[in-house]
Amino acid sequence: MLDLDQAPRYLFFTGKGGVGKTSLSCASGLALAETGKRVLIVSTDPASNLDEVLETPLAGTPTPVRGVPGLSALNIDPEAAAAAYRERMVAPYRGILPAAAIQSMEEQFSGACTVEIAAFDEFAKLLGEPASTADFDHVIFDTAPTGHTLRLLTLPSAWSGYIDSSHGGASCLGPLAGLEKQKALYAATVERLSDPARTRVVLVARADAAALREAERTRHELAELGVANLQLAINGLFYAAGNDPVALAMEQRSSAALLAMPGGLGALPRRVVPFLPRGTVGLAALRAIVAPAPAAAPEVAPATSTKLPGGLAALIDELASAGRGVVMTMGKGGVGKTTVAAAVAVALARRGHRVHLTTTDPAAHVAAAVDGEIAGLSLSRIDPTAEVAAYTEEVLSKARGALDDSALALLEEDLRSPCTEEIAVFRAFAREVDRGNDGFVVLDTAPTGHTILLLDAAEAYHREVLRTRGEMPAAVTQLLPRLRDPAFTHVLIVTLPEATPVHEAERLQGDLARAGIQPWAWVIEQSLLASGSRDPLLALRGAYEIPYIRRVADSLSPRCALIPWLAEAPVGSAGLRQLDV
Structure with missing residues (x-):
């Protein structure tokens, strides 16, 4: 099902959150290990849940997975990588430079840019230095949600280009000599990514229009990087067993999405993983992905009597009573943040x-998600490319x-650094929050890891702006309060x-x-228990939801x-109004 017979040494799994x-x-790592292969699974996601799925506490070095000989895993911890990178760059100067100079260097390495390049260094070692994974036959990368993944994959060229074009001896990352040493490693990383004999990228999607759009966008951008060995995996495909309305709608929606799949995506080799009602945490659940048992759904749906929380309307009424302010949806990628943000915005309008x-x-x-004009509602997107161009021109015009x-x-060299994007996007984020003084601003935020880095960036941002001679807008100084x-x-x-x-x-x-930020409410999306479905498989999945609903609500x-x-x-x-109940 996962086409592992001819698996190359490196496997990437990427897609929408x-x-x-x-x-x-x-599941792929487990299957390969159980055929006698030595396998390392690596998470590059700042919000990794690899530990939970494999039921094994992990660290930044390969850790054997309990109960599976030959299988190991590790999490690339961005913060730990940044601390190690910072010490590696500063240590040679301790005892040589004054304490004030050392402190200044440490501050210079405290920004989000250092976190990103340090995490990428760890990733590049695993892909670009074969010796670092010589104990393994296969290395599998569980990558972050698509936006972060694509940035990760394009970093080798971005950083190599920055090294090539910078001659000033220093950057937002400190002495360029430290970066120059990495140049060969980055080149090897790019080369391995684009070698179809050694690397395969699996585009993971659901039979869902948004997920397939994201997979097609990823396919295009990977092609621009020279990555050609691609496969498509459709995960969680459901077929109705009877005439339950919810089950039939789920099957019809999946079929329509697959029929409308972009041609380039549809031409890729495809694998399908069926809908599994009991989740995918633990080794038994992973084995069910590789070799699903014959359908064993109960003939009668299990009955439940748990009291369910109410809908979204009461929360929206309470929000509306404030008359203005900022509403932010946050959470793991793919949980429905965009849908909830759009529904709240439409309902407030x-x-x-x-x-x-x-x-x-x-x-x-x-x-x-909104798909049309609604009175009182305006839409925008923080576009990193446009924000970088505007910020760069503003700084240069004043200088x-x-x-x-x-x-x-x-x-000008300094402004070509990837750190400039962090500053520019952060300014735009603060600007949008500032609009909450005159009405409601609803922010559909990025997946969890990226969001926390963004919120944590205020002090680092301040230092970086001062270094590049930019200015600190009032919206930024007022953001955290x-x-x-x-x-x-x-x-x-x-x-x-x-x-x-x-x-x-x-x-x-x-x-x-x-x-110092206290969440106001939780929203649980896409509950099959609340749907009222009596399809045996979907009702079985609904019963599985009960302890998690109770955990949140209670x-x-x-x-x-x-x-x-x-x-x-x-x-x-019309579709979003269904949530305002």
Whole structure:
């Protein structure tokens, strides 16, 4: 099913958040290990749940998976990688330079840019240095949601180009000599990514229009990187066993999405993994992905009597009473943040408020979710390319009259660094939050790891702006106080009634608390239990949801809304109104 007989040494699983990349990468690793291969699974996702799926505590070095000889796994921890990178760059100067200079260097390496390049260094070693994985026959990369993954895959060229074009001796990452040493490694990484004999990329998708659009976009961008060995995996494909309306709608929606699949994507070799009602956490569940047992659904759907939380309308009414402010949807990729953000924005506009809906997610889909004009509602997207161009021109225009040609050339080099994108996007994020003074701003945010890095960037951002002679807008200085003000910012944590999304969202709530931000409510999306389906397989899945719904409603949040899986897709004004109940 996963076409592992001729698997190359390196396998990548990528796709839209929530499509099952971790499940399929772990199932593939397990299957290969059980044929006697030595396999390493690597997560490059800042919000990794590899530990949970494999039921083994992991670290930044290969750890044997319990109960599976030959299978090991590791998580690339961006923060730990950044700390090690920072010490590697600063250590040679300790005892030589004054303490103030050492402190300045340490501050220079504290930004989000250092986190990114340090995490990429760890990834590049595993792919570009065969000796680092010589103990393994296969290395499987469980990559982050698509926007982050594509940035990761394009970094070798971005950083190599930056090294080639910089001559000033220093950068936002410190001495360029440190980067120059990595140049050969980055070149080897690019070469291996594009070698079809050694690397295969599996585009994972659901039979869902948005997931297939994302897979097609990924296919195009990987082709531009020279990556040609691609396969498509359709995960969780469901077939109705009777005439239950929800089951029939699910099957029809999947069929329609597959029929409308872009031609280039449809031409790829394809593998299909069926719908599994009991989740994909644990070795037994992973084995069921590789070799599903014959259908054993109960003839009668299991009955449940658990009391369910109410819908979204009550939360929206309470939000509307504030009259203005910021609403942010946050959570693991693929849990329905965009749908919830669009539904809240449309509902607030229908209640007569002025609303702006925007996103910081690189794989933004808010316009597709709303699908048309609605009175009082405006839409936008934070476009990194446009923001970088605007910020660069602003800094250079102010510097041209104050710097000589040599200094201006050094500044232009510095602005070509990938750090500039972090600054530019952060400014745009702060600008959107500022609009909450005059109405409602609904922010569909990026998947969890990226969002936390964004919120954590304020102090590092300040230092970076001062270094590049930029200015600190008032919106940025006021950002963190606004995010911490529960009367102004309402964070909705969005999850699915499943183990991994709930546990990941619980960790997110802890991260936000440490940043001084208290989530306002939780929203549980796409509940089959709440759908009322009596299809045996779907009802079995509904019963599986109960402990996760109870965990959220009883222990994690004073406010909770439960949204059923909807037979009519929640797209467009009419479709989104189904959530306002």
